[in-house]
Amino acid sequence: xxxxxxxxxxxxxxxxxxxxxxxxxxxxxxxxxxxxxxxxxxxxxxxxxxxxxxxxxxxxxxxxxxxxxxxxxxxxxxxxxxxxxxxxxxxxxxxxxxxxxxxxxxxxxxxxxxxxxxxxxxxxxxxxxxxxxxxxxxxxxxxxxxxxxxxxxxxxxxxxxxxxxxxxxxxxxxxxxxxxxxxxxxxxxxxxxxxxxxxxxxxxxxxxxxxxxxxxxxxxxxxxxxxxxxxxxxxxxxxxxxxxxxxxxxxxxxxxxxxxxxxxxxxxxxxxxxxxxxxxxxxxxxxxxxxxxxxxxxxxxxxxxxxxxxxxxxxxxxxxxxxxxxxxxxxxxxxxxxxxxxxxxxxxxxxxxxxxxxxxxxxxxxxxxxxxxxxxxxxxxxxxxxxxxxxxxxxxxxxxxxxxxxxxxxxxxxxxxxxxxxxxxxxxxxxxxxxxxxxxxxxxxxxxxxxxxxxxxxxxxxxxxxxxxxxxxxxxxxxxxxxxxxxxxxxxxxxxxxxxxxxxxxxxxxxxxxxxxxxxxxxxxxxxxxxxxxxxxxxxxxxxxxxxxxxxxxxxxxxxxxxxxxxxxxxxxxxxxxxxxxxxxxxxxxxxxxxxxxxxxxxxxxxxxxxxxxxx
Numbered sequence: 001x002x003x004x005x006x007x008x009x010x011x012x013x014x015x016x017x018x019x020x021x022x023x024x025x026x027x028x029x030x031x032x033x034x035x036x037x038x039x040x041x042x043x044x045x046x047x048x049x050x051x052x053x054x055x056x057x058x059x060x061x062x063x064x065x066x067x068x069x070x071x072x073x074x075x076x077x078x079x080x081x082x083x084x085x086x087x088x089x090x091x092x093x094x095x096x097x098x099x100x101x102x103x104x105x106x107x108x109x110x111x112x113x114x115x116x117x118x119x120x121x122x123x124x125x126x127x128x129x130x131x132x133x134x135x136x137x138x139x140x141x142x143x144x145x146x147x148x149x150x151x152x153x154x155x156x157x158x159x160x161x162x163x164x165x166x167x168x169x170x171x172x173x174x175x176x177x178x179x180x181x182x183x184x185x186x187x188x189x190x191x192x193x194x195x196x197x198x199x200x201x202x203x204x205x206x207x208x209x210x211x212x213x214x215x216x217x218x219x220x221x222x223x224x225x226x227x228x229x230x231x232x233x234x235x236x237x238x239x240x241x242x243x244x245x246x247x248x249x250x251x252x253x254x255x256x257x258x259x260x261x262x263x264x265x266x267x268x269x270x271x272x273x274x275x276x277x278x279x280x281x282x283x284x285x286x287x288x289x290x291x292x293x294x295x296x297x298x299x300x301x302x303x304x305x306x307x308x309x310x311x312x313x314x315x316x317x318x319x320x321x322x323x324x325x326x327x328x329x330x331x332x333x334x335x336x337x338x339x340x341x342x343x344x345x346x347x348x349x350x351x352x353x354x355x356x357x358x359x360x361x362x363x364x365x366x367x368x369x370x371x372x373x374x375x376x377x378x379x380x381x382x383x384x385x386x387x388x389x390x391x392x393x394x395x396x397x398x399x400x401x402x403x404x405x406x407x408x409x410x411x412x413x414x415x416x417x418x419x420x421x422x423x424x425x426x427x428x429x430x431x432x433x434x435x436x437x438x439x440x441x442x443x444x445x446x447x448x449x450x451x452x453x454x455x456x457x458x459x460x461x462x463x464x465x466x467x468x469x470x471x472x473x474x475x476x477x478x479x480x481x482x483x484x485x486x487x488x489x490x491x492x493x494x495x496x497x498x499x500x501x502x503x504x505x506x507x508x509x510x511x512x513x514x515x516x517x518x519x520x521x522x523x524x525x526x527x528x529x530x531x532x533x534x535x536x537x538x539x540x541x542x543x544x545x546x547x548x549x550x551x552x553x554x555x556x557x558x559x560x561x562x563x564x565x566x567x568x569x570x571x572x573x574x575x576x577x578x579x580x581x582x583x584x585x586x587x588x589x590x591x592x593x594x595x596x597x598x599x600x601x602x603x604x605x606x607x608x609x610x611x612x613x614x615x616x
């Protein structure tokens with residue numbers, strides 16, 4: 001044995017001092033004694049906490065021994081014997097709880113007892129999910145900040161005692177681990193104290209943490225809708241909110257069954273514990289300084305999202321790879337109108353259309369699911385200076401709606417686009433103007449000659465920094481086969497002289513709304529003209545639950561770059577290949593569209609026809 005790392009402790013803040021001292025002090029001295037009896041030991045690394053330093057009122061907190069009012073041995077004896085009350089000892093040492101006090105005592109006693117054994121004291125702040133290793137968002141403990149995220153995310157924590165501008169120093173667990181390993185192999189000094197922190201430059205405020213958790217878990221619903229009501233001091237308003245939002249629900253839930261009563265009591269205890277024991281940390285900003293600062297690639301805002309994702313996946317054991325966008329299987333918004341108004345982007349027409357879409361999808365579709373990782377990979381690969389252009393597959397008029405609806409619901413995946421639509425839509429009374437207000441722009445069917453008006457409109461939209469969308473197949477596919485790509489709009493994009501990142505989006509239907517119409521057309525009937533009345537009739541039928549479209553799945557392929565020197569023909573076929581690769585064929589089990597493997601099979605590279613039975 002060449003190195004000993006002692007990371008075991010009780011992190012419970014409300015333990016009696018004598019019990020905390022036995023675990024955090026006596027046990028640490030025992031491990032040190034074991035290490036000193038190993039003849040080959042080169043270094044002892046003790047994992048403490050950055051909060052052994054008392055509140056410094058914003059002053060820099062340095063990597064130096066924690067101040068104590070008298071000898072650590074005397075304080076330790078008082079902790080064990082009980083000669084002094086716990087409140088008196090904490091007041092004397094200026095510590096908030098038995099945890100930080102016993103860790104400070106342990107640091108001093110280990111330093112005194114180490115003899116010639118080199119010692120490194122590692123002081124992490126609030127350890128959170130991993131940033132990179134073993135993979136992003138890994139977490140296995142609900143202690144500390146994770147408990148806060150769980151209670152906010154499940155909609156149970158509504159009022160928090162804090163100072164909203166106070167900063168929380170959340171450090172990734174793999175960064176702490178890296179510092180521990182570096183202390184083992186890189187330290188040469190016989191005695192060293194190191195902070196494993198992110199520092200005030202990267203730390204985020206309580207309000208930012210609160211908003212981030214609510215935003216994430218409103219999208220990824222687990223239980224109740226997150227709805228914060230109060231951030232501030234422990235005053236009369238907090239007591240009212242605490243009683244109404246925390247205590248009353250716990251009592252009413254406890255009246256339902258014995259199991260729910262136990263669960264409600266446990267949750268109420270956690271809420272009370274958080275608002276009592278964590279107040280010291282949520283009302284102060286600790287200005288930790290570190291001799292080994294975290295690298296500049298760390299982004300505190302992004303890490304909050306990583307932390308939320310880790311809690312959702314690994315502690316709440318939910319799957320965020322396939323996300324339900326809408327339909328009967330969607331958990332709901334606790335008020336569709338409130339959700340629509342609260343979204344970050346979209347004009348009044350888009351918000352109104354999304355409200356209606358939410359209602360219709362719930363009545364006509366089992367589930368609209370989204371392959372989130374595929375979109376995240378594409379967004380990560382997006383060049384900083386490129387114009388984003390969505391290129392969805394085209395199987396139904398519903399494709400127009402779903403692209404904008406996904407963008408409205410998840411602007412972190414795609415922004416709301418300006419969608420190219422055929423001029424036939426512009427000629428429909430009322431609907432043409434409404435669609436234009438919802439970011440549609442119109443183009444004529446290709447007559448073999450360049451459309452100068454379209455090229456100018458595309459240039460304007462690109463210069464304004466907008467996201468565009470168009471259907472590279474042109475018309476809807478009647479047979480579910482991919483049609484030959486159209487290249488007119490690609491040439492308009494290329495003529496802008498900018499790099500365009502084309503995002504292929506495959507929309508797979510269990511049954512398309514136009515299924516019967518397509519069957520008649522394939523059988524030889526003429527193509528029906530687009531009319532506003534047909535749309536109204538379809539909406540009424542959907543509202544009355546007169547048909548069921550089953551499941552719709554949305555996935556993203558890899559980005560295809562269109563540059564000024566690109567071969568447009570090759571780019572168009574590359575988009576079709578990506579669309580085909582992301583497309584899904586028929587459900588493996590039509591009775592369970594959300595089953596294992598999500599009930600769908602990957603489409604082969606050859607085109608697959610899933611037409612209406614009559615057409616087949």
